[in-house]
Amino acid sequence: xxxxxxxxxxxxxxxxxxxGVGVPLWEVFVRPRRGLSHAHVGSLHAPDAATAxxxxxxxxxxxxxGVSIWVVPAAQITASSPEEKDAFFDPAADKAYxxxxxxxxxxxxxxx
Amino acid sequence: MLxxxxxxxxxxxxxxxxxxxxxxxxxxxxxxxxxxxxxxxIAADLKIEPRDEMPEAYRKTLIRQIAQHAHSEVIGMQPEAxxxxxxxxxxxxxxxxxxxxxxxxxxxxLYGAAETLGVTREHLVGLxxxxxxxxxxxxxxxxxxxxxxxAIGWLVxxxxxxxxxxxxxxxxxxxxxxxxxxxxEESFHQRxxxxxxxxxxxxxxxxxxxAQDAVDRWWYPSLAMFGPPDQESTHTERSMAWKIKRxxxxxxxxxxxxxxxxxxxxxxxxxxxxxxxxxxQRGSYDFTPPDYDELRRVISGDGPCNRQRMAHRRAxxxxxxxxxxxxxxxxxxxxxxxx
Numbered sequence: 437x438x439x440x441x442x443x444x445x446x447x448x449x450x451x452x453x454x455x456g457v458g459v460p461l462w463e464v465f466v467r468p469r470r471g472l473s474h475a476h477v478g479s480l481h482a483p484d485a486a487t488a489x490x491x492x493x494x495x496x497x498x499x500x501x502g503v504s505i506w507v508v509p510a511a512q513i514t515a516s517s518p519e520e521k522d523a524f525f526d527p528a529a530d531k532a533y534x535x536x537x538x539x540x541x542x543x544x545x546x547x548x
Numbered sequence: 549m550l551x552x553x554x555x556x557x558x559x560x561x562x563x564x565x566x567x568x569x570x571x572x573x574x575x576x577x578x579x580x581x582x583x584x585x586x587x588x589x590i591a592a593d594l595k596i597e598p599r600d601e602m603p604e605a606y607r608k609t610l611i612r613q614i615a616q617h618a619h620s621e622v623i624g625m626q627p628e629a630x631x632x633x634x635x636x637x638x639x640x641x642x643x644x645x646x647x648x649x650x651x652x653x654x655x656x657x658l659y660g661a662a663e664t665l666g667v668t669r670e671h672l673v674g675l676x677x678x679x680x681x682x683x684x685x686x687x688x689x690x691x692x693x694x695x696x697x698x699a700i701g702w703l704v705x706x707x708x709x710x711x712x713x714x715x716x717x718x719x720x721x722x723x724x725x726x727x728x729x730x731x732x733e734e735s736f737h738q739r740x741x742x743x744x745x746x747x748x749x750x751x752x753x754x755x756x757x758x759a760q761d762a763v764d765r766w767w768y769p770s771l772a773m774f775g776p777p778d779q780e781s782t783h784t785e786r787s788m789a790w791k792i793k794r795x796x797x798x799x800x801x802x803x804x805x806x807x808x809x810x811x812x813x814x815x816x817x818x819x820x821x822x823x824x825x826x827x828x829q830r831g832s833y834d835f836t837p838p839d840y841d842e843l844r845r846v847i848s849g850d851g852p853c854n855r856q857r858m859a860h861r862r863a864x865x866x867x868x869x870x871x872x873x874x875x876x877x878x879x880x881x882x883x884x885x886x887x
């Protein structure tokens with residue numbers, strides 16, 4: 437994933453493994469059934485999009501868990517940063533007036 | 549019913565999410581300090597997610613545990629794949645294929661979870677192939693007869709379920725979610741094994757004897773799957789404090805015996821333990837512990853099939869290299885890759 441504060445841990449490379457070039461990582465989203473949206477179910481490795489789709493079907497829908505699959509290269513996903521999440525999401529925290537419960541409803545007012 | 553525990557672990561994930569929504573009527577924003585430090589999250593039984601701040605030791609111990617769990621699933625395909633071509637009927641062959649396919653899938657879910665902690669698949673596979681990470685010692689035993697398929701499904705998957713259901717509540721989100729998925733699939737595995745033994749135990753005398761022999765050989769190794777006794781288990785305290793491990797080895801081992809003894813009676817097969825007996829004072833079965841020296845020997849490489857399992861895995865990796873290279877070349881040539 438791309439982010440301003442990515443932290444991939446240093447690990448010693450194991451020599452001889454695919455010449456150091458990895459098979460790309462994909463994130464998988466499945467729509468369980470009509471009416472629901474696609475939900476993230478996990479990830480997998482595949483060399484290209486068509487193979488990623490087939491692998492996703494084989495790994496994540498063996499028991500009819502889905503009617504539609506999206507696969508997205510993990511490198512294409514931009515994620516908000518956990519370290520910056522306070523500054524990023526704080527503005528919403530003090531705006532209770534966005535919620536219907538902020539507003540008292542006088543007795544006897546119908547349909548409000 | 550263990551599946552109910554899995555369902556409630558899943559429901560707990562959804563309920564935790566709803567706790568975040570403020571419900572203020574007074575115009576005052578939801579107060580109180582944000583729960584977001586690692587220690588606070590663990591204490592509140594909330595999940596740690598990828599890229600959250602976490603102690604390096606937490607990250608490392610999880611990588612090791614999840615990766616070794618993944619390796620176990622993949623190596624675990626071997627003893628059962630051994631009987632696919634010799635299943636006694638087409639239906640049983642299809643079922644065994646589905647089970648082994650599930651184990652591959654479980655390995656993939658777990659490798660995916662481990663990778664969220666900042667390691668690559670290539671690195672983890674390398675650690676297995678070079679023997680620097682291990683897999684569950686149970687898979688170093690041979691499958692000698694068709695009845696072993698029943699014993700493995702009933703006892704080995706049964707023990708795995710007892711181990712894995714608590715992990716559905718482990719503190720690391722991706723691992724907990726992978727375990728929920730795995731546990732739901734695992735219960736078919738256990739029932740499949742039980743059904744094989746049920747059929748054999750009600751068959752010819754030779755089939756009955758084959759079933760009993762398989763149970764005799766797989767019972768104690770299944771007990772050993774829960775690891776060394778609590779007083780010898782080195783990492784347990786820290787794993788418990790971090791809510792990775794929720795119950796001790798001996799607690800889970802006892803739970804497995806208590807849930808399995810009644811199933812053996814129903815099968816009409818004997819568990820090979822003359823001291824296995826219901827203890828009304830403890831409300832549990834008394835039982836003979838497995839041979840922990842044997843467990844140590846098998847873990848350190850001296851089991852019946854250690855060399856064979858690793859040789860098979862290395863050969864599979866080497867023999868598959870041309871497929872990986874061809875697929876990469878095709879993707880590069882047709883520009884359908886991930887960039």
